[in-house]
Amino acid sequence: MLFITVLLPLGLSAALELWPNLDGEKTEAELIARKGDYVSFKKTDGSRYLYPYQKLTPADKTRVDALEGGTPEANATPSSAKESSSAKSGTAPAASNKFARQLAGQLVAIKEQSLSPVSPNRLDGIKFYAVYFSAQWGPPCRAFTPELVAFYKKIKVSHPEFELIFVSADRDEKAMTNYMIETGMPWLALRQGNSIPRPDYENGIPNLVFVDANGKDLSTSYTSGGEYEGPHKVMEDIRQHFHL
Numbered sequence: 010m011l012f013i014t015v016l017l018p019l020g021l022s023a024a025l026e027l028w029p030n031l032d033g034e035k036t037e038a039e040l041i042a043r044k045g046d047y048v049s050f051k052k053t054d055g056s057r058y059l060y061p062y063q064k065l066t067p068a069d070k071t072r073v074d075a076l077e078g079g080t081p082e083a084n085a086t087p088s089s090a091k092e093s094s095s096a097k098s099g100t101a102p103a104a105s106n107k108f109a110r111q112l113a114g115q116l117v118a119i120k121e122q123s124l125s126p127v128s129p130n131r132l133d134g135i136k137f138y139a140v141y142f143s144a145q146w147g148p149p150c151r152a153f154t155p156e157l158v159a160f161y162k163k164i165k166v167s168h169p170e171f172e173l174i175f176v177s178a179d180r181d182e183k184a185m186t187n188y189m190i191e192t193g194m195p196w197l198a199l200r201q202g203n204s205i206p207r208p209d210y211e212n213g214i215p216n217l218v219f220v221d222a223n224g225k226d227l228s229t230s231y232t233s234g235g236e237y238e239g240p241h242k243v244m245e246d247i248r249q250h251f252h253l
Contacts, residue, residue: 025053028069029060040073048073049114055206059110106222108138111205112174116197119189124182127197135222136170139247140205141196141240142216144178145188150215153240154192157217160244161196168251172197176204178214210235217243219250 028050030036041049047059065073109132116127141157143150161173175198177185182201189198199205207218211231217240219228228246230239247253 057111108222108224115200115203117200118197124186135172138220139173140218142176142214145184147214153215158193177201213237215240219243219247
């Protein structure tokens with residue numbers, strides 16, 4: 010099973026501390042970085058989330074500023090400037106659903122035969138996700154992926170609120186890129202070396218998972234007892250969900 014790998018910026022502490030989470034509770038997490046109006050944290054299970062800086066308590070703001078060695082004014086972009094910039098560029102505000110926030114800054118897609126970063130805005134309006142764990146070196150994966158590409162294109166036309174995220178188990182970025190190009194993957198992908206934590210028994214690929222905007226499982230390729238059923242079962246559940 011793959012886990013998210015995060016490089017800490019210089020000057021930040023890697024210690025686990027209690028921080029507020031998106032459910033309004035305190036959770037043990039690691040401060041990653043201040044990103045404008047948000048603070049990035051990594052939980053003990055490896056998943057990441059963004060938390061609004063202004064919602065932090067004064068004490069937590071002081072901790073963040075001390076670890077970054079800066080001040081709120083030095084790190085933040087004024088809201089008025091952001092709104093003006095968005096208005097001029099026509100871009101939408103950052104994705105607001107929980108799962109999208111966990112993926113922020115980690116997404117790429119094929120552009121001109123290479124991987125390019127993807128703006129978090131690409132996930133605006135997305136309510137349901139399929140997460141596809143796969144690799145070029147796996148014959149079952151190579152056999153299944155073209156079928157999934159056709160399936161995705163059919164659903165995406167009538168349900169723009171659906172998106173698929175590819176999580177590569179390839180040995181390096183070159184293999185991942187080649188796999189995406191040769192199979193014509195039209196969806197987004199997590200950067201090579203990163204992953205979305207799953208239960209330990211879900212270590213076989215191809216593995217397809219269907220989740221809602223909060224990351225809650227709606228269907229998986231495994232039974233609750235750890236028996237592998239395969240991705241076709243999830244595809245059928247997605248069809249039923251969208252009444253196809």
